Amino acid sequence: MIKSLNQAFCILPGVGSKTAQRFIYYLLEHNREGGLALAKALTGAMEQVKHCGICRTLSEATACEICDNDKRDDSQLCIVETPADIHAIEQSGIYKGKYFVLGGYLSPIDGIGVAELGLDELNKMLSKQKIAEIILATNATAEGEVTAHYISNIAKQFDVQITRIAHGIPIGGELEYADINTIAHALSGRKNYD
Amino acid sequence: MIRAELIPAFLIHRRAFKNNSLLLDFLTKAHGKICLVGKGIRSSKTNIQMFQQLNISFSGRTNLKTLTHWEVNDQPRNMTGETLILAMYVNELIARLLSEQDPHPKLFNIYQQFVNKIVAIDKQTSYWLLRLFEHNLLAELGYALDCSQDIKQHNIDTNSHYEYQHQLGFVRNPAGKISGKLIGQLLLGSVDNMPDLEQLRNCRDLNRQRLNHLLGDKPLKSRELFFSKQ
Numbered sequence: 029m030i031k032s033l034n035q036a037f038c039i040l041p042g043v044g045s046k047t048a049q050r051f052i053y054y055l056l057e058h059n060r061e062g063g064l065a066l067a068k069a070l071t072g073a074m075e076q077v078k079h080c081g082i083c084r085t086l087s088e089a090t091a092c093e094i095c096d097n098d099k100r101d102d103s104q105l106c107i108v109e110t111p112a113d114i115h116a117i118e119q120s121g122i123y124k125g126k127y128f129v130l131g132g133y134l135s136p137i138d139g140i141g142v143a144e145l146g147l148d149e150l151n152k153m154l155s156k157q158k159i160a161e162i163i164l165a166t167n168a169t170a171e172g173e174v175t176a177h178y179i180s181n182i183a184k185q186f187d188v189q190i191t192r193i194a195h196g197i198p199i200g201g202e203l204e205y206a207d208i209n210t211i212a213h214a215l216s217g218r219k220n221y222d
Numbered sequence: 223m224i225r226a227e228l229i230p231a232f233l234i235h236r237r238a239f240k241n242n243s244l245l246l247d248f249l250t251k252a253h254g255k256i257c258l259v260g261k262g263i264r265s266s267k268t269n270i271q272m273f274q275q276l277n278i279s280f281s282g283r284t285n286l287k288t289l290t291h292w293e294v295n296d297q298p299r300n301m302t303g304e305t306l307i308l309a310m311y312v313n314e315l316i317a318r319l320l321s322e323q324d325p326h327p328k329l330f331n332i333y334q335q336f337v338n339k340i341v342a343i344d345k346q347t348s349y350w351l352l353r354l355f356e357h358n359l360l361a362e363l364g365y366a367l368d369c370s371q372d373i374k375q376h377n378i379d380t381n382s383h384y385e386y387q388h389q390l391g392f393v394r395n396p397a398g399k400i401s402g403k404l405i406g407q408l409l410l411g412s413v414d415n416m417p418d419l420e421q422l423r424n425c426r427d428l429n430r431q432r433l434n435h436l437l438g439d440k441p442l443k444s445r446e447l448f449f450s451k452q
Contacts, residue, residue: 041240136310136314136442136443136447137235137313137317141443141446142447170271173301174447177302177303177307178447205268207269207271207294208294209274209299211298212298213298
């Protein structure tokens, strides 16, 4: 039983056999209650968490909390690669619109094309709903950029403003240590200082 | 144990590996295409990027070696939109057609010229640059096409038309789509000496026919991306 638990823990990223062993001994010797609560929470989440029918993020309900919230701005749609990206943007607290999760990015070498990413759903969403602005918040990698470009081509058919998140020097970062591409982007995307 | 110190390389492809690492495919001058593990590189402050020349160091005993150090040895190149798709297509060709650790120093130079030029030219010229890259890539892989003579060993006549016969070469045919002029332009390999739109399309079909034979049943995903663009 311990062996199979060890193998089960090893599916987690960054957890090898040794770390799994430490987890198991801790739970069995010091915190059985916590272990049971973990098992229960994990079973519940694995069985009940699905994808939101609208934005495709992880959600227990058919529509996630954000899609279900009337106070959020329906006219803005932020397109992200993963549910973890929504979490990151939500933590900033600045965005009040809605989201759409792609579930990855276009990566031809890995065999991930247009069909694999389910961009048809986005197309349907844009044709059904009146959206004023699409914010392309895919990663600042070559694949993220290709994905943004492709989506912008889809969105151009509709009467919608298309924006891309800015790339630049991180807050608290020093210019000297920034890479040249970041500096080039930061310079070309500079804003008026007021 | 193989160790390489700061050798010129281009990143061709990256994919997530374990918690915080990346599997990186590089095109290098000395080792050809090589796959390395970049440990902990996913969360590092400076991100390793495609389409810029890097100097990389790596070491390892097994097939999968470890990237130990890298630095940028190039100017920033802002690739967006269609240019980026063309460049991704070239990367996919390299990923699919090159064998691991089979050195092609000439191809490295061809790739270097491609990324340098593609950002500085207009759309139509970029298509021609791409056709020349495909042509040179095939030659590097051992599938060179004789553009100076037809299969009967007569010199190519720039005023005639030809058709391509797979693995043999060009056959003179007045009804053929490929102009002798295009064949001459392929032989010359100059970006500035560009064919007209119709011949550019014929060149695309010619290269596609030659490439498809090597690619087999699995089509190129980036090609689909480019042509299904709305």
